[in-house]
Amino acid sequence: MYILQKNKGVIRVKDIAKMMRVKPPTVVEALKKLRDKGFVKYEEHEHILLTEKGLEVAKKTYSKHQLLTEFFINILGIPPEIAERDACQFEHYVSEVTVHRIREFISYIQQECPYALKQFLKKVREKDQAVAK
Structure with a gap:
């Protein structure tokens, strides 16, 4: 909504x-x-x-949705349409502790291990392409 x-x-x-x-x-x-x-x-x-109460919950939920979508696409290499659908499910159940830890992980992996992330995503995409054939 x-x-x-x-x-x-x-x-x-x-x-x-x-x-x-x-x-x-x-x-x-x-x-x-x-x-x-x-x-x-x-x-x-x-x-x-x-309402104000509804808007507050909605904004928190949408923020979770955006974070999860980013995590699924940019860190795990999930195709966008699947990431979007999965984020819609997860956003309602994931705790603030988990959201905070995911944010920390994204920041860490992008700043401290960008090469490892690129290698992981390359490997996942190659595997996905092989399965699609």
């Missing part, structure tokens, strides 16, 4: 349903729960707004 609000300015049930690959009634049910917890302002057939 944060991405929709950020990109489109508004959040609509049909856009969430399309993005999440679920049916609109599933989205409505989830929105009612989020509204009851104070994360969104939602009335049926109206635009959805993140």
Whole structure:
């Protein structure tokens, strides 16, 4: 929802349903729960707004998503479409301790071991190409 609000300015049930690959009634049910917890302002057939509380959680989650996507693509050599999908799953469950450690690891490996990282990624890409043939 944060991405929709950020990109489109508004959040609509049909856009969430399309993005999440679920049916609109599933989205409505989830929105009612989020509204009851104070994360969104939602009335049926109206635009959805993140509350301050919802915005805070959304920004933290999006930050995790960006970090995980970067880690999966740039450190592990995962193809972007898979990295994006996996980050969407991980971002909701990974702890702040793990996020902090991943940030430290990315910084360390990029600054202290760039050659080892390049070699690893080269090897992984070669293996991926061999499997694809």
